[in-house]
Amino acid sequence: MERVARASSLLPLSIFLGAVFLVPHTAAGEAYRWVYPWIPGLGVNLSFLLDGLSVLFALIISGVGFFVTLYAVDYLHGHRHTGRFFLFLHLFMLSMLGLVSADNVLALFVFWELTTIFSYLLIGFEHESAESRKSARQALLVTGAGGLALLVGFLLLGIAAGTYEISRMVPMAASLQEHPFYGAILAMLLLGAFTKSAQFPFHFWLPNAMAAPTPVSAFLHSATMVKAGIYLLARFHPVLSGSAAWTATLILVGAATAVMGAFTALGQSDLKKILAYTTVSALGIMTMFLGGQLAPSLMAAMTFLLVHAIYKSALFLVAGIIDYQTGTRQLEKLSGLARSMPVTALGAFAACFSMAGFPLFFGFVGKEIMYKGALAETMMPNLTASAAVLANGLMTAVAGIFLIGPFLTGPARHGEPGAEACGSMCSGPLILGGIGIFFGIVPEFVGSYLVSPAVASFHAHMERVKLELFHGINTPLVLSAVTLSLGAILYLSRKRVNRAVCRSYQAIGLDGSRVYDRVIEGVAAVGRLQNRLLQNGSLHRYFAVVVASFVLLTGYSYLSGVQALPDIGAPGLATRQWLLLLVLLAAVGAVVVTRSVLLAICALGVVGAGIAMIFLAHGAPDLALTQLLVETLTVIIVSVILLRLPGLGGAGRKSRARKSFDAALALSVGALMTTLALAMLSSPLDRSVTAFYEQSSYLAAHGRNIVNVILVDFRSLDTLGEIIVVATAGLAGFALIHRRRGRS
Amino acid sequence: MQSLILRTATRILVSMILVFSVYLLLRGHNATGGGFAAALVAGTGFSLYTMVEGSAAVRRGIRIDPRGLIAAGMAVALVSGLIGLFAGEPFLTGMWCTLSLFGGKEVALGTPLFFDMGVFAIVLGMILTLILSLEEN
Numbered sequence: 101m102e103r104v105a106r107a108s109s110l111l112p113l114s115i116f117l118g119a120v121f122l123v124p125h126t127a128a129g130e131a132y133r134w135v136y137p138w139i140p141g142l143g144v145n146l147s148f149l150l151d152g153l154s155v156l157f158a159l160i161i162s163g164v165g166f167f168v169t170l171y172a173v174d175y176l177h178g179h180r181h182t183g184r185f186f187l188f189l190h191l192f193m194l195s196m197l198g199l200v201s202a203d204n205v206l207a208l209f210v211f212w213e214l215t216t217i218f219s220y221l222l223i224g225f226e227h228e229s230a231e232s233r234k235s236a237r238q239a240l241l242v243t244g245a246g247g248l249a250l251l252v253g254f255l256l257l258g259i260a261a262g263t264y265e266i267s268r269m270v271p272m273a274a275s276l277q278e279h280p281f282y283g284a285i286l287a288m289l290l291l292g293a294f295t296k297s298a299q300f301p302f303h304f305w306l307p308n309a310m311a312a313p314t315p316v317s318a319f320l321h322s323a324t325m326v327k328a329g330i331y332l333l334a335r336f337h338p339v340l341s342g343s344a345a346w347t348a349t350l351i352l353v354g355a356a357t358a359v360m361g362a363f364t365a366l367g368q369s370d371l372k373k374i375l376a377y378t379t380v381s382a383l384g385i386m387t388m389f390l391g392g393q394l395a396p397s398l399m400a401a402m403t404f405l406l407v408h409a410i411y412k413s414a415l416f417l418v419a420g421i422i423d424y425q426t427g428t429r430q431l432e433k434l435s436g437l438a439r440s441m442p443v444t445a446l447g448a449f450a451a452c453f454s455m456a457g458f459p460l461f462f463g464f465v466g467k468e469i470m471y472k473g474a475l476a477e478t479m480m481p482n483l484t485a486s487a488a489v490l491a492n493g494l495m496t497a498v499a500g501i502f503l504i505g506p507f508l509t510g511p512a513r514h515g516e517p518g519a520e521a522c523g524s525m526c527s528g529p530l531i532l533g534g535i536g537i538f539f540g541i542v543p544e545f546v547g548s549y550l551v552s553p554a555v556a557s558f559h560a561h562m563e564r565v566k567l568e569l570f571h572g573i574n575t576p577l578v579l580s581a582v583t584l585s586l587g588a589i590l591y592l593s594r595k596r597v598n599r600a601v602c603r604s605y606q607a608i609g610l611d612g613s614r615v616y617d618r619v620i621e622g623v624a625a626v627g628r629l630q631n632r633l634l635q636n637g638s639l640h641r642y643f644a645v646v647v648a649s650f651v652l653l654t655g656y657s658y659l660s661g662v663q664a665l666p667d668i669g670a671p672g673l674a675t676r677q678w679l680l681l682l683v684l685l686a687a688v689g690a691v692v693v694t695r696s697v698l699l700a701i702c703a704l705g706v707v708g709a710g711i712a713m714i715f716l717a718h719g720a721p722d723l724a725l726t727q728l729l730v731e732t733l734t735v736i737i738v739s740v741i742l743l744r745l746p747g748l749g750g751a752g753r754k755s756r757a758r759k760s761f762d763a764a765l766a767l768s769v770g771a772l773m774t775t776l777a778l779a780m781l782s783s784p785l786d787r788s789v790t791a792f793y794e795q796s797s798y799l800a801a802h803g804r805n806i807v808n809v810i811l812v813d814f815r816s817l818d819t820l821g822e823i824i825v826v827a828t829a830g831l832a833g834f835a836l837i838h839r840r841r842g843r844s
Numbered sequence: 845m846q847s848l849i850l851r852t853a854t855r856i857l858v859s860m861i862l863v864f865s866v867y868l869l870l871r872g873h874n875a876t877g878g879g880f881a882a883a884l885v886a887g888t889g890f891s892l893y894t895m896v897e898g899s900a901a902v903r904r905g906i907r908i909d910p911r912g913l914i915a916a917g918m919a920v921a922l923v924s925g926l927i928g929l930f931a932g933e934p935f936l937t938g939m940w941c942t943l944s945l946f947g948g949k950e951v952a953l954g955t956p957l958f959f960d961m962g963v964f965a966i967v968l969g970m971i972l973t974l975i976l977s978l979e980e981n
Contacts, residue, residue, distance in 0.1 A: 721876045722876050722877075722878070722881070725876055725877075725881050726880060726881050726884070729881055729884035729885060729888065730884060732884075732888055733884055733887055733888055733891065733971065736888070736891045736975075737891075737974060737975065737978070740975070740978050740979065741978060801938055801954075801956065802873070802938075802940055802952040802954060803873040803874055803956070804873070804874040804875070805872060805873060805874055805875055805876065805877070805878070807878070808872045808873055808877070808878040808960070809873065809956075811878065811880070811960075811963075812873075812878070812879070812956040812957075812959045812960045812963070813938045813956045813959075816925070816936045816938075816956070816959055817935075817936055819959075819963065820921060820922075820925065820936065823917070823918070823921060823962065823963050823966045823967070824918075826966055826967055826970050827914045827917070827918055827966050827969070827970065829970065830911075830914055830966075830969060830970030830971075830973045830974060831911065831914070831973070833970075833973065833974045833977070834911065834973045834974070834977050837974075837977040837978060837981055838977065
């Protein structure tokens, strides 16, 4: 199994190499498009577009996917469900790749939902832990609700644009923005993006999703899935941006998320929670910059996307190694790790310095372009810049917390057992950290091959913006210096800051998580209420409700005169038919009167058999046969069940009112059914369908029994549905019977 | 049940009922019968046998778990539908071939027969599952 899992890393690796091969082409502005018709009648195609943006995402997804796969083989060593894990992981990766390359909004939606489902399965991977199940369900419900909003948005967009292909919507941007649906489309798409990318106030699911195994957190919840919302905002930037609503919403929500996430990260003690909240903050920064209209802002968003994916996945892998080797992720329990695990520490150093944004690391380049972008905008430049400085300063402090406490100070408490992790686990953070340094040294190269092509694919009129190591002494550089000093100050006063943060949270009292809990409790309460009212376990009540609604709703059309009563003349029946009728009536009478279970069952069987006789007399042998057989089996099964029950004596104890209600209900159903049957007889039969089957049954389907030919050939899809119902009913009955046995 | 007459009669009856059930299944396409009715007949036979000889005897006789029968029936029905799909027709399109038997007789054999067998297995599996579970409870 482990060998298979290790070999499966070839899948992300080959996709990564394929994407690398495409880089020179997309950098030259080329884009590749394939279309496979899927449901052409509805305009749904599996169309894929590979441009700079898709390739940048594909590189991140497959690159991080490769390291995570190798890492997870050792991380899950000896786990019972290794095979399942890698299946989910790779299927997730493929859905994510589909998401970032789909050009049809409905195909994109399908991939979007697939990532939600695999995220649910992976968060709940340790399904025996209640916390893990709860977190998985929370992530599913929050992102799933957003997904539904997204579908509504996509459908409205499709109606407004007349096409579901994104590449054909882009030229229509101006007319789409004046369309009356624009407001609704924007709101729905943003809801989808904000829930997926954990924006305030929907961010709470992401820290809880840390219940997933660490490789999953590194892959889904830092580098890829949570970036799907960012991808959506970037992809639809040319279609929907430009309005004040777009800019204001993205900047305000993004800034709030960035600052709030970073402040919360400061007070966490679990390594993974720290990383989760800084991820929330980073996603906020990206959202905020996608609110911008000019190339520098968008460059900043895409550069930071890459910066963050590289350092954050490395840090998650480091957190996983620490957890795996020492058995804890609690900050206060860790110390002196630089000595006991030097290789991991090296990776952690590189990633943390990138996160803090020190010069010569890729994070520095990302921060510079951020400040440049913020200041170039016309709308709220100061707010964006100050939110970015504050969030970056906080992240610098968090990088300090992550690095200094566990790695640099104190004795190597956990030095002895197993010291360093094995090669394939360490290589991930080490190589990702190395890439962070390499990209930091050659930013021009990264800018022109990866980031600019990505921005150019959603921002056509692209003035040249270069990523540079040194821009000269200007405002961004000053802001960078301010950020680093702010980070140092925040680090030193972290305890005081954290207390203030906690107090202000309590003062505000606004908490998405609590709202979520309220909603879930509300749904459960409604469920209990309707259970008490409608499904209280009394078979009598179920039957009475169904039958009474039938009588009232159908009978109303007769009583109100909408439907004329059929002409009830004397039915011209032969003597034998009258006899049959008498037998049936006698049997029904016996069912009602008798106290003996066996007699009641047998009398019911007589009624059924009598009806079969009527079918037979009117030339429907198949129907008669089936009716007779079903009746026989029913008698057998019901007697097996009822003969073990205490008898029908209970019926005698019912109150008089209840009995007369039942009788009235039964009589009115009978009267109504008789009326309906007579009404049906009084209208002429349409024989065209019958004629078709009579003609083509033998010619087209080699069968002379029309009933059977219809069942297994002409309408076999219906039959398939019915046998699925039969199979399910059988299994459900089995479960019910065995559940009872388990209880007693 | 300890009645000697019932036990002896059951042996004969059940075997005849089961043969009759297969007969109904196979003739269904051209005359009264079909998978559903055949399964009901077989189900009745097995119910009788269960009452007389007990559920353990039935389980020994059919060898596989009735729930497995449901699954197998579902698989047969789906595969019979897929054959049409692989031939480039819509899912569940009936595909036919003609077999020549000894004496120059020709018999048309088609996927609807397999579909009907799937129906038979599912319905019979469902009946057996319920009857045996109830009997053992």
